[in-house]
Amino acid sequence: MSRDKRHDVLFESVELGPKTLRNRFWQVPHCNGAGSDRPGMQAAFRGVKAEGGWGAVFTEVCFFSHDSDITPWVGSRLIDKGDVRNLARMCDSIHEHGSLAGVELTHGSSFCLNAESRMPGRAPSQMPNEMEGMASGRAMTVGEIREAQKEHVDGALRAREAGFDLLTVFAGLATMPNYFLYPFNNKRTDEYGGSFENRCRFTVELLEMMRERIDDCAIGMRFPIDTLEAPFGYGEAGIRAEEEGVRFIERLDDLVDYWDINIGTLNWGEDAGSSRFFESNHEAPYTRHAKAASRKPVVNVGRFTDPDLMVRVINSGQCDIIGAARPSIADPFLPVKIEEGRYEDIRECIGCNICVSRWEKGGPPIWCTQNPTSGEEYRRGWHPERYAPTSRPESPIMVVGAGPAGLECAMTLGRRGYATVHLVDAADTVGGHLRWVSGLPGFGAWKRVADWRETQIKTRTEVQIELGRHLSFEDILECGAEHVIFATGSHWDGSGMSAPLHDYIAGVNAALPEVATPEQYVNDGKQMGENVLVIDNDAYYMGSAMAQLLARNGHAVTYVTYGETVGPYLRFTLEEQRMYMTLQELGCRMVAQHFVVAAQDGTAQLVHMWSGEEREVEYDSIMLVTHRMSECRLYDRLQAAPGEMESAGIRSIHLVGDAHTPGIVAQATFSGTRLAREFDTENPDLHRPFIRERRLVDATEADYRLGAETLCA
Ligand code: ADP
Ligand code: SF4
Numbered sequence: 100m101s102r103d104k105r106h107d108v109l110f111e112s113v114e115l116g117p118k119t120l121r122n123r124f125w126q127v128p129h130c131n132g133a134g135s136d137r138p139g140m141q142a143a144f145r146g147v148k149a150e151g152g153w154g155a156v157f158t159e160v161c162f163f164s165h166d167s168d169i170t171p172w173v174g175s176r177l178i179d180k181g182d183v184r185n186l187a188r189m190c191d192s193i194h195e196h197g198s199l200a201g202v203e204l205t206h207g208s209s210f211c212l213n214a215e216s217r218m219p220g221r222a223p224s225q226m227p228n229e230m231e232g233m234a235s236g237r238a239m240t241v242g243e244i245r246e247a248q249k250e251h252v253d254g255a256l257r258a259r260e261a262g263f264d265l266l267t268v269f270a271g272l273a274t275m276p277n278y279f280l281y282p283f284n285n286k287r288t289d290e291y292g293g294s295f296e297n298r299c300r301f302t303v304e305l306l307e308m309m310r311e312r313i314d315d316c317a318i319g320m321r322f323p324i325d326t327l328e329a330p331f332g333y334g335e336a337g338i339r340a341e342e343e344g345v346r347f348i349e350r351l352d353d354l355v356d357y358w359d360i361n362i363g364t365l366n367w368g369e370d371a372g373s374s375r376f377f378e379s380n381h382e383a384p385y386t387r388h389a390k391a392a393s394r395k396p397v398v399n400v401g402r403f404t405d406p407d408l409m410v411r412v413i414n415s416g417q418c419d420i421i422g423a424a425r426p427s428i429a430d431p432f433l434p435v436k437i438e439e440g441r442y443e444d445i446r447e448c449i450g451c452n453i454c455v456s457r458w459e460k461g462g463p464p465i466w467c468t469q470n471p472t473s474g475e476e477y478r479r480g481w482h483p484e485r486y487a488p489t490s491r492p493e494s495p496i497m498v499v500g501a502g503p504a505g506l507e508c509a510m511t512l513g514r515r516g517y518a519t520v521h522l523v524d525a526a527d528t529v530g531g532h533l534r535w536v537s538g539l540p541g542f543g544a545w546k547r548v549a550d551w552r553e554t555q556i557k558t559r560t561e562v563q564i565e566l567g568r569h570l571s572f573e574d575i576l577e578c579g580a581e582h583v584i585f586a587t588g589s590h591w592d593g594s595g596m597s598a599p600l601h602d603y604i605a606g607v608n609a610a611l612p613e614v615a616t617p618e619q620y621v622n623d624g625k626q627m628g629e630n631v632l633v634i635d636n637d638a639y640y641m642g643s644a645m646a647q648l649l650a651r652n653g654h655a656v657t658y659v660t661y662g663e664t665v666g667p668y669l670r671f672t673l674e675e676q677r678m679y680m681t682l683q684e685l686g687c688r689m690v691a692q693h694f695v696v697a698a699q700d701g702t703a704q705l706v707h708m709w710s711g712e713e714r715e716v717e718y719d720s721i722m723l724v725t726h727r728m729s730e731c732r733l734y735d736r737l738q739a740a741p742g743e744m745e746s747a748g749i750r751s752i753h754l755v756g757d758a759h760t761p762g763i764v765a766q767a768t769f770s771g772t773r774l775a776r777e778f779d780t781e782n783p784d785l786h787r788p789f790i791r792e793r794r795l796v797d798a799t800e801a802d803y804r805l806g807a808e809t810l811c812a
Contacts, residue, residue, distance in 0.1 A: 102440035106406050108413055110438055113154075113396050113420060115317040116356030118199055118264050120420070122154040123413065124434040125398050127359060128203035128267065128321065129424035130159035131474060132457060132464035135175040137792040138185035139803065140464065143477035145200075146192030148427055151483075152434025155265055155420075156193045157201035158186070163254025164247075166218035166236075167206045173462030174205070177257040190262030201265035202258040203321060204251060209236035209284070210273030221247060223279045223301070224286040230273060230365065244291060247275060248305045255309050259316050266316050268305065271323040271363040276302040280347065281326065283336035295343060299350050306354035317356040319395075322347065323363025323370070325385040330676075332364040340385040348392040359398040359422060360389040368673025371424070372402070374450025375541030376677045379403060380412060387417045398422040404429075404447040406437045428454050429469040431483050443558060446470060446483075446551050449544045453765045456671035468765040469548060471507065471772045478790040481776060486514040490779050495519040497580035499570055499733070502531015503764050504756020505586030506552035507771030512778065513560025520562040521580065525569035529553050531588050532757075533764070535621050539644045540651060548764060572736055576747040582778075583749055585734040586771065589727040589757035591616035591641070597694070597725045598636045599661050599708070605697035607634070607721060614721045617645055627654060628719025632703055634695050635660040635724050639668045639763065642724040643678050649722060650685035657688045657716050661708055664691055690716070727761035734758065753784055 113120040126148050133141035145156045160174040176182045190200040209222035212234050220236025221243065228234040239247060255266050270276035278284040279301040285292050291300050302320075309318055324344035326337030338344050348358060361370050362385050372381055380401035389397045399418035403409050404426045412418055426433055429448035436444045446469050453468050467473035472481040489512075496517055498509040501524035509522040528534060530549035537546035556562045568574075575583055593609025593616045596602070609616045619625040631654045635642025643665040646658040660666060665682070669675040682689055693705040693714075703716045734754050737744055744752070755774050756767035777783045790803050 100440040102438060103406070105410055106437055109406065109409055109421065109434075115265065115319070115396060117315055118317040118356075120154045120199060121197060122152065122434060123420045124153045125155040125359075125420045125422045126153040126157055126427040127398065127400055127422040127424050128157040128159055128201070128269070129428070130173065130458040130462065130465070132173050132462050133175075134159070134173045134462075135161075135177070135182045135185045136173070138188045139477040139790065139792050139800075140474065141175070141186070142188040142192040144474065145189050146195065147476050147483065148431045149193040149196035149198035151430070151432035152438060153198060153427055153431070154434075155199045155201050157203055157265070157267065158189070159203065160205040160269060161202050161254075161258070162205055162207065163257065164206060164250045165216040166213055166220055167208075167211050168213040168216045168218065169207055169211055170215040171461045172458065177202070177204075177254050177261065183257050183261045186261040186263075194262065199264040200262060201267055202261075202263040203267045203269045204254050204258065205269040206247065206251065206275045207273050208275045208278045209234055223275075223284060223291065226284060226286070228273070229283070238287070241289070241291070244301060248301070248308055251305050252308045252312055255313060255318075259313060264316055265357075266309070266313070266318050267321050267359060268302070268309075268318070269321045270302060271321055271361065272367060276305070277323070277363065280343070281333060281337050283333045295346060296350075299347060303351060303354065306351060310354060319355050319357035319359060320351065321359040321361070323361050324348070324389055325362045327362060327364045327369060331366060331369050337363075340388045344385070345388050345392040348389055352393050352395060355395055357396045357398065357420075358389055358393055360386045360418070361400050362386065366673065366676050368452075368676065370400075371452065371455055371673060372450070373452045373672060373674045373677075374402070374544040375674060377402075377450070379405065379408060383412070383417060390416055390418060396420055400424065402426060402448060402450055404433070404445065406442070425450065425454060428465065428467050428473050431470070443554055447544075447547050449547050451545065451764070452672035452674065453763060455673055456668065459671040459673070466765045466769070468763070468768060469551070471765070471769040475789075478792065479787075481772075486511060487776070489515045489517055492516045492518045494582060495580045496521070496582045496584065497575070497578050498522045498584045498586055499575070500524060500531060500586035500588055500756075500758065501526075501529040501564065501566070502586060502588050502756060502767065503533065503548050503552075504588075504758070504767035504771040505531070505584070506549060506556070507768045508584055508586060508755055508775045509562045510552050510556050510560060511772045511775030513556060513562040515775065515778070518561055520560070521565065521578070522556070522562055523565045523568050523570055525567070527567050529564065529566070531586075535618070538621070540647050542644070545764070548768065570733070572733060575733060575737065576743060576749070579748070581748060581750045582753070583737070583751075584753045584755060584774065585731065585758050586756045587730040587733065587758040589729050589761040591618055591724065592726050592728045593619070593723060595723065595725065599694040600696065604634070604695050606699040607695070607697075607723060609723055613719065614723055616723055617641055620645070620722065621648075627722070630655045630657070630717060630719045631722055632695075632698070632716055632718035632720070633658045633722040633724065635662075635666060636694065637666060637724050637726060638662075639666050640674075642666050643669070643682060645722050645724055646682055646687050647685060650682070650687050656682075656685070657690065657718065658682060659690045659693050659695055659705060659716070661694045662691060664689070727757065729758050729761060731758050
C-alpha cells in the first residue's frame with residue numbers, strides 16, 4: 100500500500116535556524132516518569148519515537164536550577180555533569196534514527212515547593228502561587244534577575260553538551276518567562292513590570308544572552324498564546340491570543356528559530372483536553388493566530404491522529420509542524436505508518452488522559468491505554484511494533500472474552516506466531532465493556548481500543564474470532580485447547596457492598612425494581628423513576644457518567660460522591676472541572692463528601708465523611724455505582740478440577756484483565772500483552788523480572804540487566 104499523495108507535505112523537511120527537521124512530525128515535550136534519573140527508560144522511550152518517524156523528540160520539562168524542584172513530580176534535570184551524562188544517552192538514541200533531540204528548559208519559579216532541595220523560591224513578585232498551595236518566592240532584584248537569566252543560559256549550555264539540537268525555553272504554565280509576562284503574577288513597578296515591553300524584558304534579555312553563547316543549536320520557545328477567561332484561566336490578568344499573545348510573538352520573533360504554540364491555563368486540561376470534552380484541534384481558534392505574527396516555523400498541538408486533518412492544518416496555514424504528545428505515546432510509529440500508507444495500522448490515541456494521570460499522581464512511569472508497551476521499552480524490553488517469535492507456535496490456545504484484555508492478548512499471541520489461537524466471545528461484536536461504555540456521552544473515541552485490535556487480528560494474524568458463543572464449563576473442557584486464557588471481564592456489583600463502608604448499604608440492592616447498576620440501566624433497559632439518586636462510590640468516571648446520562652434522559656438527578664466534587668481520579672485525568680460543570684449545567688444536585696448508609700421507601704440516609712453529620716435525600720430510583728466484581732467463575736471452577744482439566748488435555752489456565760482484578764482499560768491491555776509476551780516462560784502467570792532502574796553501587800549497564808534477570812528473580 101502506498102501513501103496518499105496528499106500526505107506528502109507531511110514529509111517535507113523544515114529549516115529551524117542551524118538545524119533541519121526531517122519531516123513535519125514533532126513530539127512536543129511531555130512527561131513519562133523517567134526524567135534524567137532513569138536514563139535507560141528515557142533513552143529507550145524517546146528512541147522508539149524517533150525510530151517511529153518523529154522528526155523531533157523532546158524531553159519533558161527539564162530543570163536546570165536547584166530552586167526549580169517540583170519533587171515528587173518527575174521532570175528531567177540538567178543541573179550537573181551527571182545529568183548531562185544521563186540525558187546524552189537519550190540524545191544518542193534519538194540521533195541513531197536521524198531525528199533531532201529537543202529539551203524543554205524550564206524554571207518553575209514560585210510554583211516550586213523545592214521539596215528535595217529545600218531551596219527558597221524566586222519570582223517576579225512575591226505572591227502565593229495560584230496552583231501550588233504554600234509555594235511562593237522572593238521578588239527578585241535586578242541583580243537576581245540577571246543571575247536567573249544566566250542560570251537559564253548555563254542550563255542551555257549543558258543541554259548542548261548533552262547533545263540536544265533544539266533548545267526550547269518553556270514560557271507557559273508555571274515558568275519564569277510567563278510569570279514576568281502575566282500581570283496576574285507580575286506586580287513590579289520597575290523596568291521588569293507594568294508595560295508590555297517591561298513584562299517581556301526578562302525573556303528578551305534571556306534569549307539575547309542565549310544567542311550570544313549558542314549558535315549551533317536551534318533556539319525556540321514553547322508559548323501558550325492565550326490564557327483563557329475565568330474560570331479556566333487568568334482572564335484580563337493573563338494574555339489573550341489576539342492581543343498580547345500575538346504581540347509577544349512579534350516582539351520575540353527575531354530571537355527564536357521556531358515557536359511551539361499551545362494555550363495556557365490554570366487547569367492544563369484545557370490544553371491536554373480529554374476526548375470527552377474536546378475534539379482534535381480544539382485549540383485552533385487561539386493557536387492559529389501565531390502564524391500571522393511570525394516568520395518562523397510554528398508547531399501546533401491538537402491530539403492529531405488523522406493524517407487528513409494534519410494536512411488540512413498545514414495547508415490552511417494554521418501551522419507548519421504537527422506537534423503531538425498523546426498521539427505519539429499511543430502510537431510511536433504514527434509518522435512511519437502514514438509515510439508507508441499503512442493507515443489501518445495507526446493506533447489512535449483515545450484521549451482518555453490516563454498517561455496524564457500518571458504524572459498528576461506524582462510521576463510514576465507512564466501508562467497508556469492504547470499502547471501497553473509505553474514506558475516498558477527499556478525495563479521489559481518491549482517494542483510497540485515488534486513481537487518476539489514464540490518457540491512453540493503449535494500450542495492451541497483459547498482466549499475467552501474479546502474485551503480490551505482478550506483482544507490485546509489474542510492479538511499479541513497471533514503476532515508472536517502462535518498458529519492456533521481461538522478468541523471467543525458471547526456477544527455479537529468484540530469490545531467487551533467498551534461496547535456499551537463507548538456509547539455513553541463523550542466516550543465515542545474509546546471504541547478505538549477494540550476497533551484497532553480487531554483490525555490487527557484480522558489483517559496481521561491467524562487468530563480465529565468466534566462471536567455469539569457463550570462458553571460453559573463443558574465447552575471449555577471440549578474445546579481442544581492446551582491453554583485457556585480467561586479475559587471474561589467484570590460486572591458492576593448490585594449487592595450494595597460499598598467501598599467507604601466495606602459493608603452493604605442497608606435496603607439497597609439491584610434486585611429491587613427501583614435500584615439499578617449501570618449495566619442494568621444501559622444494557623437491560625431497567626426503568627428509572629423521575630428522581631434518581633446516583634450513589635457514586637467508585638473513584639473514576641462511571642458514577643458521574645451515569646448522572647450525566649440520566650440527566651440527559653430527563654431525570655432529576657441527585658449525585659452523591661465521597662469525593663470532593665466528582666469521582667476523585669477525574670482530577671488526575673484533568674476532567675474534574677469540566678465534569679463538575681457538565682453536571683451543574685444539566686441541573687444535577689451534587690452532594691460531595693457524603694456516602695449513603697441506608698435507603699428505603701424513597702428516603703436515603705447520607706452521612707458526611709468527616710463530621711458524621713446525617714441528612715436525608717428523597718428518591719424514586721437509585722443508580723448504584725459502587726464497584727465491579729470479576730467474572731472468573733469458569734476459571735475458578737476449572738482450577739478446582741485438575742483431574743478434569745488433565746483428561747481434557749488442558750495444560751494451563753490463566754486470568755487476565757478485569758477477570759483477574761477490575762481496573763482501568765490501560766491495566767486490561769497491559770495485562771493482556773504481558774501474558775502473551777511472556778507466554779512461553781515456565782510460569783507465565785508470574786511476571787518476568789524487569790529492570791528496576793535505581794542507583795546500584797559501582798554499577799555498569801550489565802549490572803542492571805543482571806539485576807533484572809537474576810538478583811530480582
Ligand atoms: P476486560 O476489560 O478485562 O477486557 P471486558 O468486560 O471488557 O473485560 O470483556 C469481557 C468479555 O468477556 C465480554 O465481552 C463478555 O461477553 C466475554 N465473556 C465473559 N464470559 C464469557 C463466556 N463464558 N463465554 C464467552 N464470552 C464471555
Ligand atoms: Fe492517548 Fe489515553 Fe494513551 Fe494518553 S493514555 S496517549 S490519552 S490513549
